Amino acid sequence: MTQTPIISIVDDDKSVREAIESLMKSVGYIAKAFPSAGDFLSSGHLDDTGCLILDVQMPGMSGLELQNHLVASKKRIPIIFISAHTDAEAQARALEAGAVGFLQKPFSEDSLLNAIKSSLAVRKGGGHNRPTPDRSI
Numbered sequence: 001m002t003q004t005p006i007i008s009i010v011d012d013d014k015s016v017r018e019a020i021e022s023l024m025k026s027v028g029y030i031a032k033a034f035p036s037a038g039d040f041l042s043s044g045h046l047d048d049t050g051c052l053i054l055d056v057q058m059p060g061m062s063g064l065e066l067q068n069h070l071v072a073s074k075k076r077i078p079i080i081f082i083s084a085h086t087d088a089e090a091q092a093r094a095l096e097a098g099a100v101g102f103l104q105k106p107f108s109e110d111s112l113l114n115a116i117k118s119s120l121a122v123r124k125g126g127g128h129n130r131p132t133p134d135r136s137i
Contacts, residue, residue: 005050005120009033010040010066011082012058016105020053023109029116037061041069049077051119053112056083056090064090067097078119082107 007029009020017033024031032049034040038061040052052070054063061069067079080101081094091102100122101115 004030006045006048007031007051007053007116008040008043008045008049009053010035010037010058010063011053011055012036013055016055016082020112023112024116027113037063037066037069040066046070046075046077051116052077052079053116054079054081056081056087056094057085064093064097067094067099071097078122080112080115080119 007024009017009024009031011017011020011033012035014035017035021031021033032043032045034043036058040046054066056063063081067081070077070079079094079099080103081091081099082103082105083090084105086104094102100119103111103115
């Protein structure tokens with residue numbers, strides 16, 4: 001595993017991917033962006049991803065399906081979901097399955113950065129003491 005954890009971004013919207021990747025790099029994180037869940041899964045970055053920023057609705061495998069796959073594979077990657085759609089059921093399912101955050105697009109840079117800091121603390125601590133998920137955004 002690399003010294004600095006990778007922040008992986010999975011979103012089918014190129015402008016969102018690029019904006020988040022640019023923000024991550026501007027604050028000193030290593031960031032990798034992927035247009036689909038399949039691209040992320042085949043990237044070779046599962047084990048060194050410290051935090052996964054994941055869109056809920058994508059063509060092919062959805063964000064929730066990717067989360068379920070990671071849980072079933074015993075991959076403990078803290079996930080922050082992002083969504084352009086208000087979907088209380090999806091939000092509840094994501095948080096119940098272990099997501100550490102759920103942000104509604106558009107969200108502030110500070111909200112995302114705070115969620116990432118919490119996620120990295122979860123990763124460092126082994127994922128046992130999850131912070132209270134950010135549901136207000």
